[in-house]
Amino acid sequence: MSKEREHKLIYLLVNKRDFVTAKQLADEIHSSDKTIYRIVSKINSRYGEQPLIISERGRGYKLDYQRYLDSDQPGADMESLSIVSPVERRNKIMKRLLLVAPRRVRTNELFEEYFLSASSQIADEKIIAEILQRYNLTLVKKNGYLNIVGSELNIRDAIQGLINDTGIVDLNQILNDDNFPRKYDVRFVFEQIRYIETHIESHIPYPYNLNLFSYMYILLDRARNTKMPVSKVNDDVLDKYLKDSSVDSRLLEVSQQVIKNTEAYISAKLPKIEGYYLYQYLVSSRIDGFVPNTVGDHSKVQLVTDDLIATVESLTDKNFHNSDLVSRLSEHIRPMLNRLDNHININNNLLDQIKIEYHAVFEAVKTAINQLADKYNLAQINDNEVGFLTLYFASELEKHKKHIETLIMCTTGIGTSELLKSKIIANFSTLDIVDVIATASLDDALRKYPQIKLVISTVRPLHAVAVPVVIVSAMFNMEDRKKLNEEVKNLQ
Incomplete structure (x- = not known):
């Protein structure tokens, strides 16, 4: 009985994760029901009293998955049966085809190590073809072979897309x-x-x-x-x-x-x-202290830069137009336009963080740059590029955040309030702590400091006041920080 059939049977059971009948397994590996019984018996004989493959009358066979993972039996041959997800499997096949494109590879050779059914293989081919279409590449299937057809630059672009450098x-x-x-x-x-x-x-x-x-x-x-x-x-x-x-x-x-x-x-x-x-x-790269001696369309760079800032300002109702931002942003847009002209994609490993931290700015920049793409006949601008552009505007927001005049209020105005003040100063640089007061002094303090925009208190005020009040604990825990951070964002 060949090792190959044992490996194939175990691999099928790994991917099924539920009971499978002997007939189903026999169909998958092109053998008889009796052959399945013999293969299961042979595998289980190496595992003593506790079998690797569990059998139940009327249900069929199921792999003891945890025992399989923990096994050090030579028959398990863990390395050759390495488990890959369907996405990983398709990416490996696609990368193999891309690296030799446009040369053909036998379909059986591409899929044989995964022991897939014919329907699963067809499904994989369909998904791979759909992914390749995004890069203007075509998956060709003919006479038992597969190959990828398209331009060299698109092939390399697709390969780069399969490299996980996050x-x-x-x-x-x-x-x-x-x-x-x-x-x-x-x-x-x-x-x-x-x-x-x-x-x-x-x-x-x-x-x-x-x-x-x-x-x-x-x-x-x-x-x-x-x-x-x-x-x-x-x-x-x-x-x-x-x-x-x-x-x-x-x-x-x-x-x-x-x-x-x-x-x-x-x-x-x-x-x-x-x-x-x-x-x-x-x-197409931004190189520190180096400006290429090209006569590119500098007027277009300046127009796109000015238009982008103006459009983002109109979408966010914030003022960004200053000479420093114009200069830094134009230095980024010059190579970006060259990347768009030459279909050069650039990865942005900070993209997810940018979308979370500066969601509103990201969406405004994305809307603005897509409008400008139509106006200036630019190629499609992806989220990676939008993310890098967003950082310039986010940097301006961080630099010019308004200082918020704040009162800290506790029951007595002393003791724990000083600890609270120290913690707030350490975590919120934009809060200007004007005074620390007792609860009874709130009305007097608001008259004394009419510029106050926020009150942070360990107790609820006795009556409503005209400025926002954030209630926190004296120890200023993580939940308190989140609550205060939300209010600070609203005020800015």
Whole structure:
């Protein structure tokens, strides 16, 4: 009895998680009911009195899942039966196809390790095809083979979308990240990024350095897994473009040298256009203290910047227009417009946090930039880009938060009120504590300090007052902070 059938049976039971009849299992692995009985008996014989596969008359078989996970029996062969979710399975298959695209791969070869039924395999193929359509790629199925058809840049874009780099904000983290298993390639790409930074005498900050890293790491994958055409048919057109267009000679020179370094590293010739692709990545990055010598449409950058600020102001009813924001935002929008023109996507690992922390600003920026996309004929702007734009406006809000004149009120105005004052000052920099008072002094204090906008009290006032009152405990616990934070947001 082959190990393969044992593995396949266990894998099927792992994914079923409920009782399955012998006939169903027999159909799945193309055998007879008697063969299923024999395979189950053989597997259970290695587990003593407590079987790995439980059987019940009339219901069939079920895996003792916890025993399976805890097992150190050689028959369990945990490594070869590693459990993957349907999403992980489809991503692995899709990545394998993308890395060799447009070459074909036998369908059986792609799916054999997962032991899927025919219907599950068809469902997987349909979902993969739908995902690829988002990148303008087509999944082709013919004569028992699958392959992906589309442009080289779209293929790389799709591969980058499958790389989970969430949480990486420092390139050095990649050395310990399983998404980038070939550490010799990681070190080579690191060397090239350092070479670029040295050559232009500038630092490439996050997230642009991570985006550049992913581009070069994927280029190595593609170069190894497929024979990239090195035809010279379009070289004259490319040369003419680079001569006729105003390009930054420093970035072009370093881009072409890095491609030469890459060719030497993989011992293979790359298409000349790879130097141009890398150049566009660099021009599309915001580099500390470095402004490319390109004659791009500076008037368009300024128009988009001014329009974006004005539209966000109208949507939020806040004033953002100052020379500092205009300058910083235009420096971001210049490479952003280049990214949009060249269909370069950039990941934003802070996106979820930005949406939560600055939800209203994010939605306003998203609405504004989508309006401007129509007005200025820009390509579709995704949430990653919107998130980065949001940070500029959020930064202005943080810098210019109004100071809220506040009274702290306790039953006596002394003792615990001083502790409460210290805790509030430590946690709320925008609250200006004007005075600490006793409950009986509230009316006098409001007359004395007409500028008061907020009262924080450990007791409820004896009567209604004209300003908001937040009731907290003297120890100012986490719930108190949340409550006060909500009121502060309303006042700002």
